[in-house]
Amino acid sequence: MxxxxxxxxNRVRAAISRKVGDKPAAPPEPLLRIRGYKxxxxxxxxxxxxxxxxxxxTETHSRAETQSAVKRLxxxxxxVASAHPLLAEQWVTEIEVVQSGLTGADLxxxxxxxxxxxxxxxxxxxxxxxxxxxxxxxxxxxxxxxPPVHIAVxxxxxxxxxxxxxxxMIARPVDDSSAMVFITGPSRTGDIEQILVRGxxxxxxxxxxxxxxxxxx
Amino acid sequence: MRENTRQETLDDPKLQxxxxxxxxxxxxxxxxxxxxxxxxxxxxxRTRAAAVKRHTLDYLDVYLTQFEAAVQxxxxxxxxxxxxxxxxxxxxxxxxxxxxxxxVKSKSMTSEEIxxxxxxxxxxxETVETDLGEYIIQLAGLRPYHIVAPALQMTRYDxxxxxxxxxxxxxxxVIENQTMTARRVLREKFLAAGIGITGANFxxxxxxxxxxVENEGNARLSSSAPKIQIAIAGIEKMIPRVRDLGVFLAxxxxxxxxxxxxxxxxxxxxxxxxxxxxxxxEFYVVLLDAxxxxxxxxxxxxxxxxxxxxxxxxxxxxxxxxxxxxxxxWVYSGPIGKIITPxxxxxxKDPWLPFMSSLCGVCAEVCPVKIxxxxxxxxxxxxxxxxxxxxxxxxxxxxxxxxxxxxxxxASFGLGWLGRKDGVWVREVKWPxxxxxxxxxxxxxxxxxPPEQSFRDWWEKRRK
Amino acid sequence: xxxxxxxxxxxxxxQLFPKAGVAMVAVLERLGYDVEFRKEQTCCGQPAFNSGFxxxxxxxxxxxxxxxxGAEHIVVPSGSCTSMISHHFADIFAGDTKMLQRVxxxxxxxxxxSTFLLNVAQTDxxxxxxxQRVTYHDSCHALRELGMKDVPRRLLRKVKDLxxxxxxxxxxxxxxxxxxxxxxxxISSGMANTKVDSILKTGASHxxxxxxxxxxxxxxxxxxxxxxxxxxxxxxVLAAR
Numbered sequence: 001m002x003x004x005x006x007x008x009x010n011r012v013r014a015a016i017s018r019k020v021g022d023k024p025a026a027p028p029e030p031l032l033r034i035r036g037y038k039x040x041x042x043x044x045x046x047x048x049x050x051x052x053x054x055x056x057x058t059e060t061h062s063r064a065e066t067q068s069a070v071k072r073l074x075x076x077x078x079x080v081a082s083a084h085p086l087l088a089e090q091w092v093t094e095i096e097v098v099q100s101g102l103t104g105a106d107l108x109x110x111x112x113x114x115x116x117x118x119x120x121x122x123x124x125x126x127x128x129x130x131x132x133x134x135x136x137x138x139x140x141x142x143x144x145x146x147p148p149v150h151i152a153v154x155x156x157x158x159x160x161x162x163x164x165x166x167x168x169m170i171a172r173p174v175d176d177s178s179a180m181v182f183i184t185g186p187s188r189t190g191d192i193e194q195i196l197v198r199g200x201x202x203x204x205x206x207x208x209x210x211x212x213x214x215x216x217x
Numbered sequence: 218m219r220e221n222t223r224q225e226t227l228d229d230p231k232l233q234x235x236x237x238x239x240x241x242x243x244x245x246x247x248x249x250x251x252x253x254x255x256x257x258x259x260x261x262x263r264t265r266a267a268a269v270k271r272h273t274l275d276y277l278d279v280y281l282t283q284f285e286a287a288v289q290x291x292x293x294x295x296x297x298x299x300x301x302x303x304x305x306x307x308x309x310x311x312x313x314x315x316x317x318x319x320x321v322k323s324k325s326m327t328s329e330e331i332x333x334x335x336x337x338x339x340x341x342x343e344t345v346e347t348d349l350g351e352y353i354i355q356l357a358g359l360r361p362y363h364i365v366a367p368a369l370q371m372t373r374y375d376x377x378x379x380x381x382x383x384x385x386x387x388x389x390x391v392i393e394n395q396t397m398t399a400r401r402v403l404r405e406k407f408l409a410a411g412i413g414i415t416g417a418n419f420x421x422x423x424x425x426x427x428x429x430v431e432n433e434g435n436a437r438l439s440s441s442a443p444k445i446q447i448a449i450a451g452i453e454k455m456i457p458r459v460r461d462l463g464v465f466l467a468x469x470x471x472x473x474x475x476x477x478x479x480x481x482x483x484x485x486x487x488x489x490x491x492x493x494x495x496x497x498x499e500f501y502v503v504l505l506d507a508x509x510x511x512x513x514x515x516x517x518x519x520x521x522x523x524x525x526x527x528x529x530x531x532x533x534x535x536x537x538x539x540x541x542x543x544x545x546x547w548v549y550s551g552p553i554g555k556i557i558t559p560x561x562x563x564x565x566k567d568p569w570l571p572f573m574s575s576l577c578g579v580c581a582e583v584c585p586v587k588i589x590x591x592x593x594x595x596x597x598x599x600x601x602x603x604x605x606x607x608x609x610x611x612x613x614x615x616x617x618x619x620x621x622x623x624x625x626x627x628a629s630f631g632l633g634w635l636g637r638k639d640g641v642w643v644r645e646v647k648w649p650x651x652x653x654x655x656x657x658x659x660x661x662x663x664x665x666x667p668p669e670q671s672f673r674d675w676w677e678k679r680r681k
Numbered sequence: 682x683x684x685x686x687x688x689x690x691x692x693x694x695x696q697l698f699p700k701a702g703v704a705m706v707a708v709l710e711r712l713g714y715d716v717e718f719r720k721e722q723t724c725c726g727q728p729a730f731n732s733g734f735x736x737x738x739x740x741x742x743x744x745x746x747x748x749x750x751g752a753e754h755i756v757v758p759s760g761s762c763t764s765m766i767s768h769h770f771a772d773i774f775a776g777d778t779k780m781l782q783r784v785x786x787x788x789x790x791x792x793x794x795s796t797f798l799l800n801v802a803q804t805d806x807x808x809x810x811x812x813q814r815v816t817y818h819d820s821c822h823a824l825r826e827l828g829m830k831d832v833p834r835r836l837l838r839k840v841k842d843l844x845x846x847x848x849x850x851x852x853x854x855x856x857x858x859x860x861x862x863x864x865x866x867x868i869s870s871g872m873a874n875t876k877v878d879s880i881l882k883t884g885a886s887h888x889x890x891x892x893x894x895x896x897x898x899x900x901x902x903x904x905x906x907x908x909x910x911x912x913x914x915x916x917x918v919l920a921a922r
Contacts, residue, residue, distance in 0.1 A: 005297040008452070008506045012278045015514035024276040027457040028268045031464050033258060049477075083494075103494050108442075112408060128478045137492035141441040145434060163467075163478070167460040174426050174459070174486035178291070178496050179441075182482040187434040189396060190474075191350035191368055192376055194239050197396040200349055201403065202434025202481065227867050237875075535854045539871040573865055575858025575872070576731060577821040595772075598733030607860070611729050615737035618692070618724040619744045628696050642904040657863040661870035662901030665697055672690050672699035676718050 032164040042126035042159045043210060049129030053185030054198065055206040059156075066090040066153060066211050070118065073151050073207045074098075077115030080107070080147065084120035084138045090211060092118060092153055108142060117147040117203070121154045124208070127162035128184050131208065135179040144183060150203040152183075155213045218357040218379065221370075223544040232370060236541050239369050243532040246475025247583070256471070266464050267587035270523035273422075273455050274513065280422040280455045281504065287425025291487030293500035300507045301331025304449060307503060308333075308414070309340050315445065317342075317411030321403075323429070323436035324348040325416025326364060326526060327451050329548040330561075331507060333414075344414075345406045347435035349399050356383045362542035364549065365473050365528035370541055403435070413439035413497070417450035418525065419465060420502070423458045426486040427502060430469055432479045440485055446497035448485070451505050453513075453522035459484065465525060468585035472527035508561040518593050521556050523586040530580035530590065536573060546570065552580035556593045564601060571597035625673070632667035641666040683713040683802065687752035689745075689791075691762045691893070692724040694914075698893045701914035705758045705794055708807050708919050712798075721748045727765040730773060731859045739773050746770075746783050754801060755791045758916050760823025760891045763793040768826050793823065795833045795891055795915055805835045811921040812842035815913075816885040818876070818899065819852045820892035833891060833915055840918060848879040857898040873902040880910060888912045 013019065037045070047057040058073075060066040070092050081100040087093050093100040098118065099110050111117060122134035131152045135141055144150045160166050163182070166173075173180045187202030198204040226232055251259050273280055285295040298304035312318065320342055322328065334355070337344045346355040350367035354360070356379055361367035368376075377390040386398060407413075415436050419428040427448040429436040440446045456465065462484075470476035489496030513519055531537045531551030542550035546567045547558045555570055571594045580590045602608065617624045635646050642663040646655055658664055670678070686709060690702040709716050726741030745766070749755055757763045767788045774780040792801060799805055817837065823829040837845050856862065856872030863869075876899060880888055888910060890896050896912035903910050 003297070004299045004303060007299060008297050008504070008510065009278055009281060011506065011510035012281065012452070012513065015510050016275055016277060018276070018278055024279045025272070027272050027461070028265060030458070030460045031258070031262065031265050032460065033463075107494055108408075112404075130478060135489070135493050135496055137494070140494040140496075141437070142495050145437050145441060164463045167463050171458070171460060172424050174424050174484050175291075176490065178485065178487050178489050178493060178500075180484040181437065182478060183480070184476075184478040184482075185480055188432045188480055189349045191348070191353070191366060192371070192392045192395060193235075193373055194242055194366070194369075195373075195392045197393050200396050200400055200433045200435075201347070201407075201438055224867065227871055233871075535856065535872050535875070536865075536868055539868050539875075569864075572732075572861065573868070575821070575854050575856055575861045575869070577854035577858070578825040579821075579852075579854070582825055595731070595733065598731070599735055600733070602733040605733075607732055607734070611732065611734040611737045614729055615734075615740045618726065618741040621721045621723055624692075624723045632696060642901065644905070654860075654863040657866045658901070661866050661905070662873065662898070663904040664901060665897060667697065668699055670699065672695040672702040673718070673720065675699055675703060 032168045034165045034168060035161055037126065037161050039156060039159065042161060043156065045126040046124055046129050046159065049127065050185060050206070050208060053129060055129065055185050055208065057208050057210060059210045059212060061212045063089070063091045066209060067092060067095065069209050070151060070153065071095055074116055077149070078113070079116035079118050080110040080114040080143055081118040082120065082139050082143050086120045086155060086211070087118060087153060090153060107140060111142040111146040114147045116149040116151060117143040117145070118151045118153065119144050121152050121158060122180070123158040123160050123166060124154055125160055125162050125166060125182070130163070131183040131206070132166065133181040133183055134173065135177045141179060145202050148199055148203055149205045149207070151207045151209065153209045153211060156210050157213055159210070218359060218375070220359060220543040221541070223540050226541045226544060227539060232541070233539070235370060235372065237538055239366065240532045240538045243474065243528070247472055247529060247532070250471040250475040250477065256467070262464055262467055263585055263587055266468055266585055267523060269456060269461050269464065270586050271520070273457055274453065274519060274522055277452065277455060277513070280457060281452060284420055284422040284425055284455060287423065288487065288502055291425050293425065293487040293502065296501055296503045298503050298505050298507070301333065301336070304331060304503050304505055305333055305336035308337060308447060309342070311445070311501070312342055312412060315411060317445065319406065319410045320344045320412045320414055321347050321406050321410040321439045321443065323415045323431065323439040324351050325414070325449060326361070326548060327416055327505060328414065328449055329361060331505070333449070345403065347403050347407065347439060348433060349396060352399055352403065353379065360543060360548055363528060363531055364526055364551070407438045407442045410443045412445045412447060413443040414447045414449060415440050417448050417454050418469065419456050419462065420450055420454045421459050421484070422455055424486055426459065426484050428462065429483045429485065430466070430479050431481050434481055437481055437483055440483065441496055444497060445499045445501070446485070447501045447503060449503040449505060451507070452509050469525055469527055472529040472583065472585045512557070512560045515560070517596050518556065518560060520588050521553070521560065521593060523588055524553050525586055527585055529583045529585065533579045533583050535577060535579070536575065552590045553588070556590055556597065559597055564597070568601050571601065628671065635667055637669045638666040639669050684753070685715040685717055686754040686756050687717045687719060687749060689722055689749065689755050689757045689762070690718070691757065691759045693893050693897070694758055697897070698914065701758055701893060701916045704914065704920035705756070705916040708916060709756065711807060712802050712804065719748050725762045725765045727761060728859055730765065730769060735773050742770050742773055743780070746787065749787065753790060754797070755787070756794055756797045757791060758794045758891065758914065759893060760793055760820045760827055760829065761894065763791055764822040764826035766791045793827055793829065793891060795836055796827065796829060798836060799832055806839040807836070807919050809919045809921050810841040811918045813887050814844040814846055814885045815887040815889050815918070816846050816848045816880055816883045817851060818855060818888055818890040818895055820890050820895045821854050823891050824852060829891070833889070836915070836919060837889065843918070846883045846885055848883050850876055850879040855895045855898045857894045862898060869898070870902065873898055877902050877906065877908070881908065886910060889915050889918055891915050
């Protein structure tokens with residue numbers, strides 16, 4: 001009596017006329033289109049792409065600027081922040097209404113009730129205006145997902161040209177992480193009469209603060 | 218709420234307008250995304266995507282086992298399901314074992330295929346669809362109308378009535394409010410559910426990863442909030458490496474909705490790692506056969522398995538745009554539905570299905586993975602012809618067309634019988650022509666009266 | 682120095698729309714070609730092929746190959762019949778090496794009429810005059826199997842006093858599809874009505890195409906709804922003086 005696994009694999013082998021031990025051919029070469037950009041070109045492209053999706057981009061050149069930019073975006077709402085070191089370095093976690101360092105049920109409840117979720121990012125992708133999230137000790141999934149507003153504070157050094165560039169740099173991004181998410185603008189749906197509505201399940205507002213770390217002493 | 222029949226759909230001007238406009242909009246989005254030289258390598262991408270899919274199917278046993286090993290190395294588990302019943306049984310026994318009774322689901326056509334929700338709900342597992350369109354049709358008890366837009370045919374007034382009836386909410390036909398209602402109701406479910414079930418756009422062999430492409434965030438929530446994540450996917454969703462996503466993601470969003478990237482693309486590879494603060498504690502991937510190995514064995518039609526479920530073929534299909542998703546017998550509609558339904562449901566079930574096409578070929582033109590749908594439709598027609606009503610007529614057709622004297626005689630006599638008159642179009646014809654295919658023709662359009670002389674008559678005359 | 686061409690007028694043109702064939706002969710002769718009409722010709726077999734009857738299609742295709750054996754150029758006033766020969770004869774003789782040889786020999790010698798004018802006769806101006814506003818219907822086989830988007834338009838643009846206006850659904854199927862038109866008459870008619878709506882929007886007096894089956898579908902629909910718009914084969918426009 002064969003298991004479902006055996007049966008399926010055997011059926012597959014029979015269907016494609018392969019025997020156990022037949023050496024497979026190599027897969028076709030991936031097509032990775034990487035264009036060379038300067039930083040200011042990348043930032044301009046990122047801004048254009050994210051603004052087209054109704055997101056915002058703010059550039060800062062000092063800790064004080066970063067903190068005040070985030071304060072402005074918070075607009076008095078409560079926030080939960082991830083444990084990414086950049087947020088502490090840039091004085092974001094010091095803002096009064098920002099909770100940080102949470103774990104377990106506290107973290108989950110804070111995400112469910114906060115008005116804003118603040119994260120950093122693994123990297124940014126200029127061509128599509130994408131924030132790349134990678135689950136880790138420092139970044140949790142629900143912070144950029146449950147609150148209706150998402151602010152990502154990211155160093156300009158993490159700005160890549162596009163998805164293909166990122167894929168060329170890291171072949172297996174989820175070996176040591178349970179999740180990588182490409183976040184491109186706010187949550188959206190057109191399921192009723194094709195009319196666009198933002199913020200159906202995920203955040204309806206996305207703001208990116210790009211920190212020019214090279215300018216910070 | 219019930220499904221409209223094909224004829225009802227054709228006769229309903231409001232539904233026709235909704236269908237034509239919605240698909241027209243999706244076509245425009247796609248055209249804008251790839252037009253004007255925006256993606257100069259577009260045809261190259263299609264060729265490569267088709268090649269990767271073909272390669273993966275050619276070595277699917279290798280990739281399936283590689284995938285399983287990688288999932289296990291990440292702390293997850295792979296469940297092999299020969300059919301829908303086995304997939305459902307696994308989920309049922311897991312829920313029972315863990316004492317869970319509430320499941321949130323994100324959009325999965327594969328799960329529709331195997332009627333997963335019905336099976337789970339029969340065993341008193343509350344199973345809630347969380348994609349807005351799917352949630353709406355779940356409340357209404359309908360099949361999805363379109364692969365990407367499940368409630369495409371419904372208006373805001375339909376939704377307002379539905380929410381009033383099923384949720385006890387005061388009538389509100391403002392779409393934004395309806396959406397926020399769904400957000401509110403479903404948010405509670407996400408946070409209370411013990412199990413989240415998702416589909417998968419791709420399975421990645423080298424990383425044991427499940428890739429989910431979406432715009433709403435409900436798949437992210439379904440895979441992040443509950444303790445247990447289950448991804449259910451057909452075995453054909455496999456691709457070799459994460460870096461192959463570059464090609465597929467470049468094509469999928471653009472083909473489906475005209476987006477370079479959708480709002481969220483998740484690459485998920487197992488339960489939360491040791492130091493992560495949230496994410497599922499248990500991770501299962503259900504690999505589903507349910508007829509796929511049978512289709513894999515059919516060399517001529519195997520490429521149907523390359524489909525990445527973008528829905529472009531539906532949007533462009535002039536037949537789909539007239540008859541809508543409920544005129545197809547199974548859960549997959551449009552051109553892709555026409556070619557896979559006979560493979561999965563059996564050719565005898567809906568023998569007319571491969572004939573509901575004018576073979577215009579626009580589906581093959583827009584398919585991002587180059588499935589030659591017309592070729593497969595012709596193959597299905599070929600396989601059904603022996604039992605067809607047309608067999609007798611076709612034998613006569615061949616006899617006529619291989620015997621020029623007989624052709625000339627039949628044409629001259631037959632058309633002469635109808636009556637010759639240059640430049641005239643008629644509403645009816647004499648018996649017995651009036652009882653054959655001409656009857657169906659004349660039901661909806663006029664027919665040309667045969668001309669006073671045929672071309673060959675003219676040629677003969679002028680040679681003299 | 683133009684030589685001899687053999688014409689395959691197609692069964693539908695022969696019996697229902699001979700004027701298009703007559704026009705094609707006129708244009709070819711105007712360009713100096715010696716036109717041959719092989720009397721034994723009948724059909725390309727497409728109705729059988731599209732319905733899945735390969736044996737019958739094969740028999741008819743074999744007859745075609747016999748009739749046109751040795752012809753140097755075969756000119757066809759139909760996109761769908763041309764693509765049947767140049768793209769699908771190989772399908773129906775798959776596995777039959779001898780027949781495939783004959784098929785591959787004939788494939789490069791078969792030309793849809795307007796393609797013949799541009800690529801072989803190497804002319805886009807045949808001295809035509811047609812003072813009307815016309816719109817062009819891209820028939821599916823011509824567009825997608827033969828890649829003919831520009832070819833007919835280039836020829837139309839050189840016709841004196843002709844105003845070419847594009848309909849917004851030019852590339853959409855008219856709904857004929859062979860037996861589809863009677864097996865699924867309601868859907869077919871719906872598709873035709875969509876085309877008719879956009880044809881009427883152009884204000885054109887004529888719809889032009891290279892496929893008579895499409896023109897039959899469109900004209901039948903226009904006529905049934907009492908519209909005066911006429912359908913005309915590209916060959917007839919090019920023959921007009």
